[in-house]
Amino acid sequence: MNHSSSRISRIRNVFSATEPYLYLVPSILIFSIFLFWPFFKTIYLSFYKTNKLGQAKLFVGIGNYKELFQSSAFINSLYVTLVFVIIVVSISMLLGLIGAILCNKTFPGIRFFSTAYALPMAIASSSAAMIFRIMLHPSIGIVNKLLHLNINWLADPRYALVLVAILTGWLNSGIDFLYFSAGLASIDETIYERASVDGAGPVRQFVHLTLPGLSPILFYTIVVNIIQAFQSFGQVKILTQGGPGDATNLIVYSIYRDAFFNYRFGSAAAESVILFVIIMCLTLLMF
Amino acid sequence: MSTLTKEEIDHLKNTANAKALQRRRLKTSALLITNVIFAFLILLPLLYAVSIAFMPSGELFSTEMNLLPKHPTLTNFRDALQKVPLFRFVLNSFIVAGLITIGQIISCSLAAFSFSFLNFKGKEVLFMLLMATMMIPGEATIISNYLTVSGWGWLDSYHVLIIPYLTSAMGIFLFRQFYKSFPISLYESAMIDGCSNIRFIFRILLPLTKSAIGAMAVYTFINAWNMYMWPLLVTGSQQMRTVQIGISMLNSVDAQSMTLMIAGVVIIILPSISIFIIGQKQLIRGMFSGAVKG
Amino acid sequence: MSEISLVNVSKLYKNGFYAVKDCNVTIHDHEFFMIIGPSGCGKSTTLRMIAGLEKISSGELYIDGELSNMLEPQERNLAMVFQNYALYPHMTVFDNIAFSLKVRKLPKEEIERQVMSVADMLGISALLHRKPTALSGGQRQRVAIGSAIVRNARAFLMDEPLSNLDAKLRAEMRVELSRLHKKLNATMIYVTHDQVEAMTLADRIMVMKDGIVQQVAAPMELYRHPINQFVAGFIGSPEMNFIPVKSREDASGFSLIGKNLKVEADETIESAVHGDSHNETLQGNYAQKDLILGVRPEDFIPVSSYQAADFLFEPAVVENLGNDYLLHGYMVSAADPFGISRKKEKMIVISMKRNDTISDHDRIPMQIVTEHMQLFDPESGRNLLYPGTPADPETLATERRQA
Numbered sequence: 001m002n003h004s005s006s007r008i009s010r011i012r013n014v015f016s017a018t019e020p021y022l023y024l025v026p027s028i029l030i031f032s033i034f035l036f037w038p039f040f041k042t043i044y045l046s047f048y049k050t051n052k053l054g055q056a057k058l059f060v061g062i063g064n065y066k067e068l069f070q071s072s073a074f075i076n077s078l079y080v081t082l083v084f085v086i087i088v089v090s091i092s093m094l095l096g097l098i099g100a101i102l103c104n105k106t107f108p109g110i111r112f113f114s115t116a117y118a119l120p121m122a123i124a125s126s127s128a129a130m131i132f133r134i135m136l137h138p139s140i141g142i143v144n145k146l147l148h149l150n151i152n153w154l155a156d157p158r159y160a161l162v163l164v165a166i167l168t169g170w171l172n173s174g175i176d177f178l179y180f181s182a183g184l185a186s187i188d189e190t191i192y193e194r195a196s197v198d199g200a201g202p203v204r205q206f207v208h209l210t211l212p213g214l215s216p217i218l219f220y221t222i223v224v225n226i227i228q229a230f231q232s233f234g235q236v237k238i239l240t241q242g243g244p245g246d247a248t249n250l251i252v253y254s255i256y257r258d259a260f261f262n263y264r265f266g267s268a269a270a271e272s273v274i275l276f277v278i279i280m281c282l283t284l285l286m287f
Numbered sequence: 288m289s290t291l292t293k294e295e296i297d298h299l300k301n302t303a304n305a306k307a308l309q310r311r312r313l314k315t316s317a318l319l320i321t322n323v324i325f326a327f328l329i330l331l332p333l334l335y336a337v338s339i340a341f342m343p344s345g346e347l348f349s350t351e352m353n354l355l356p357k358h359p360t361l362t363n364f365r366d367a368l369q370k371v372p373l374f375r376f377v378l379n380s381f382i383v384a385g386l387i388t389i390g391q392i393i394s395c396s397l398a399a400f401s402f403s404f405l406n407f408k409g410k411e412v413l414f415m416l417l418m419a420t421m422m423i424p425g426e427a428t429i430i431s432n433y434l435t436v437s438g439w440g441w442l443d444s445y446h447v448l449i450i451p452y453l454t455s456a457m458g459i460f461l462f463r464q465f466y467k468s469f470p471i472s473l474y475e476s477a478m479i480d481g482c483s484n485i486r487f488i489f490r491i492l493l494p495l496t497k498s499a500i501g502a503m504a505v506y507t508f509i510n511a512w513n514m515y516m517w518p519l520l521v522t523g524s525q526q527m528r529t530v531q532i533g534i535s536m537l538n539s540v541d542a543q544s545m546t547l548m549i550a551g552v553v554i555i556i557l558p559s560i561s562i563f564i565i566g567q568k569q570l571i572r573g574m575f576s577g578a579v580k581g
Numbered sequence: 582m583s584e585i586s587l588v589n590v591s592k593l594y595k596n597g598f599y600a601v602k603d604c605n606v607t608i609h610d611h612e613f614f615m616i617i618g619p620s621g622c623g624k625s626t627t628l629r630m631i632a633g634l635e636k637i638s639s640g641e642l643y644i645d646g647e648l649s650n651m652l653e654p655q656e657r658n659l660a661m662v663f664q665n666y667a668l669y670p671h672m673t674v675f676d677n678i679a680f681s682l683k684v685r686k687l688p689k690e691e692i693e694r695q696v697m698s699v700a701d702m703l704g705i706s707a708l709l710h711r712k713p714t715a716l717s718g719g720q721r722q723r724v725a726i727g728s729a730i731v732r733n734a735r736a737f738l739m740d741e742p743l744s745n746l747d748a749k750l751r752a753e754m755r756v757e758l759s760r761l762h763k764k765l766n767a768t769m770i771y772v773t774h775d776q777v778e779a780m781t782l783a784d785r786i787m788v789m790k791d792g793i794v795q796q797v798a799a800p801m802e803l804y805r806h807p808i809n810q811f812v813a814g815f816i817g818s819p820e821m822n823f824i825p826v827k828s829r830e831d832a833s834g835f836s837l838i839g840k841n842l843k844v845e846a847d848e849t850i851e852s853a854v855h856g857d858s859h860n861e862t863l864q865g866n867y868a869q870k871d872l873i874l875g876v877r878p879e880d881f882i883p884v885s886s887y888q889a890a891d892f893l894f895e896p897a898v899v900e901n902l903g904n905d906y907l908l909h910g911y912m913v914s915a916a917d918p919f920g921i922s923r924k925k926e927k928m929i930v931i932s933m934k935r936n937d938t939i940s941d942h943d944r945i946p947m948q949i950v951t952e953h954m955q956l957f958d959p960e961s962g963r964n965l966l967y968p969g970t971p972a973d974p975e976t977l978a979t980e981r982r983q984a
Binding site for chain 1: 421
Binding site: 193196204 | 632633653657658660
């Protein structure tokens with residue numbers, strides 16, 4: 001009797017000590033199998049030459065990395081990605097900021113407009129890409145018709161990257177609108193009242209109060225935007241397949257192509273690791 | 288100073304009033320007009336898509352301006368549904384996005400509960416570790432993941448689409464941020480009342496965090512619905528395709544059926560937009576209680 | 582420096598609710614003018630209408646004789662201190678104070694000189710390079726005041742500036758503000774719900790309730806001659822005692838009789854009750870009606886004999902405030918010194934100086950200081966003994982327009 005009750009209490013103790021971990025089991029299990037393990041496997045693969053099934057066959061050390069940094073295609077891909085990210089971030093933040101400022105003060109219809117400005121975040125990159133394809137179509141597209149031009153936009157290396165970037169900027173502008181709206185809402189309303197009593201007009205209030213008031217969220221938004229822009233894939237796949245030439249061959253698309261078309265898993269893994277390092281640096285910058 | 292008569296004052300007041308009123312009206316209408324223009328610009332691709340979806344394909348192929356269909360038709364929608372099993376894709380996407388959403392809410396709230404209300408060894412380290420996963424881009428693991436699941440023979444199934452996404456660091460972070468706003472005494476008093484942890488989670492915590500759950504649900508569902516790269520890699524048969532991949536099948540058909548493809552796009556955009564509009568308020572309220580400050 | 586006049590100023594919301602109704606007042610040059618009232622009485626709205634932050638629904642606002650209703654806040658040249666200080670969070674203390682001068686494009690050296698002198702005056706010179714988040718509540722308060730007074734504004738508006746400070750700091754800042762007002766010799770309009778602040782700082786006080794101005798008067802005038810029961814109760818702490826009475830005329834003369842109380846009344850009171858007061862609006866016969874007697878806690882005098890007493894006081898609770906005592910207790914009729922006191926009645930409060938001989942069970946014979954008594958109509962709340970005549974708003978308005 002005494003014996004069994006002590007056993008029960010021991011079991012109970014063990015349970016209460018392990019209980020906190022039990023709640024973490026589902027998350028940790030998923031993360032381990034589909035994040036940590038493949039992440040380390042990717043690093044591992046990046047040091048090997050692989051066969052077509054993705055099995056590591058030949059240890060080459062940093063050979064894959066060396067090859068990448070010597071290949072003009074990869075350097076181009078890095079450069080294209082950089083240009084792409086800069087355009088995307090500028091466009092999405094500008095659109096988001098304009099929307100947030102337009103919806104800062106209440107007026108009739110504000111709910112409709114704020115929904116409209118946030119809406120792009122609900123749209124899939126693939127769907128958006130298909131709509132853009134029609135809009136940019138050389139003979140029937142609305143863009144050529146409106147501008148009275150006859151340009152094959154997506155086949156022209158001068159325009160293709162910019163256009164994919166505009167599309168991506170548009171897609172990302174929805175969440176930026178939400179970020180900036182929250183940032184504007186967090187500015188104390190009475191400092192505007194004080195400023196107007198102090199004699200400052202609307203322009204001065206915007207420059208001296210609104211913009212500095214947004215600066216904490218501005219930084220966060222920039223970093224989140226950069227990270228998101230780095231990971232654009234669907235729109236490239238559908239609109240340009242990395243072309244024309246390699247004009248829109250962003251890193252992520254290049255990883256996809258190397259791995260699943262050229263079956264160079266090792267090299268693709270090395271590219272993935274480089275992408276990770278870039279994004280990690282940007283994230284650490286945020287904190 | 289001179290004395291003003293009542294009439295003079297009234298006159299002064301009226302002119303000043305009229306001026307101020309005019310100024311205010313001008314301001315409001317300027318704001319409204321700017322908003323209309325900007326909203327039109329932002330919505331242009333969507334409006335254009337809707338317009339094309341109702342346009343007979345012959346009408347699209349003309350050199351004149353054709354913003355609106357002259358003879359609106361539903362044939363594009365009918366043809367799109369006949370050409371590819373769109374309903375099957377939509378169903379697949381609903382199953383996948385729905386289960387991912389439910390799974391994430393459960394796993395994330397359990398983990399966040401443990402991190403916010405319980406004390407255990409290695410809590411800080413574990414939390415940092417989970418948060419650090421946000422830094423790993425999906426593309427960095429996608430190759431190995433693909434190799435893993437194909438090794439297990441999981442390809443072309445629901446579970447391969449769902450299971451890898453059953454938790455998220457972002458979700459855990461969001462819920463924990465929300466739970467942190469609750470006083471710990473809420474938990475302590477429940478414990479004194481003899482409430483078990485599980486009961487506390489389901490009877491007290493979840494009902495109290497409806498807005499966070501709402502935000503999380505909208506965000507997760509939309510992201511899962513719009514998922515592209517992973518389903519592209521792991522599904523092969525038409526039966527298992529999700530909407531985003533399925534719709535690309537329309538993309539590959541001949542240029543003549545562009546109206547048909549756009550009709551398909553409109554069909555698959557509708558669910559995510561509807562959910563977004565319905566859940567927008569929740570999303571904004573929930574997202575910005577913690578996410579932004581962090 | 583300037584004079585500000587409000588003529589029939591009202592604030593009407595769309596739902597038909599008057600936040601402020603027909604406010605008529607002139608704030609004189611150099612005056613420290615207080616607006617006081619319970620929360621929701623419209624005092625802040627009045628101030629914000631003067632500042633231009635709220636639109637005036639009807640009525641006229643004159644600043645220095647100029648009709649200013651439609652001027653933007655920027656055009657009024659007023660300065661304001663907000664309840665939450667409204668410091669610009671991203672600017673240093675220096676930039677916060679200098680902001681309104683920079684707006685006016687003053688030369689750099691001039692700005693520096695003025696900011697320095699203000700900072701010096703307020704004792705915040707050492708903080709000029711800090712951001713507001715790095716300041717304590719009291720320091721932020723000083724910065725907010727500094728930002729307002731740095732500029733030669735026509736008047737300084739203050740919206741409950743001390744309400745976020747703790748009691749000790751508040752007392753300190755009260756003294757500081759009083760000193761500043763003397764030094765700057767400026768017109769100040771100050772909103773508060775704290776009657777101690779109002780009594781100690783103001784030249785004149787305007788009491789508001791439910792959007793309506795009750796009385797505008799100097800502090801002691803308000804204290805001694807409140808226009809109605811609301812003002813009498815709102816001004817003064819602890820609150821004035823209100824005791825239900827009726828008048829009686831018999832062989833011994835004219836007196837006021839309560840349940841446990843009998844006070845001999847003088848001729849002023851008698852004529853007021855009989856309705857032949859000089860105050861026309863209060864005319865009417867109150868001889869048979871219920872009245873409310875108002876007595877401030879300090880207007881009781883302990884006497885030595887039951888015969889001389891208006892009533893007996895049975896203390897129930899003694900609050901020792903150090904220098905003073907506050908006695909809470911019940912009234913017992915002096916005619917029946919051993920009767921049972923009615924514990925269900927409302928307690929009255931008596932304030933006494935250093936009285937060492939009070940014990941809980943004593944029944945103290947008390948007299949009321951007749952000259953400080955007030956007498957209210959229980960229905961309208963009007964004070965029968967209010968000496969002045971409320972002026973006709975139209976004549977006032979004309980006077981102000983001619984200013």
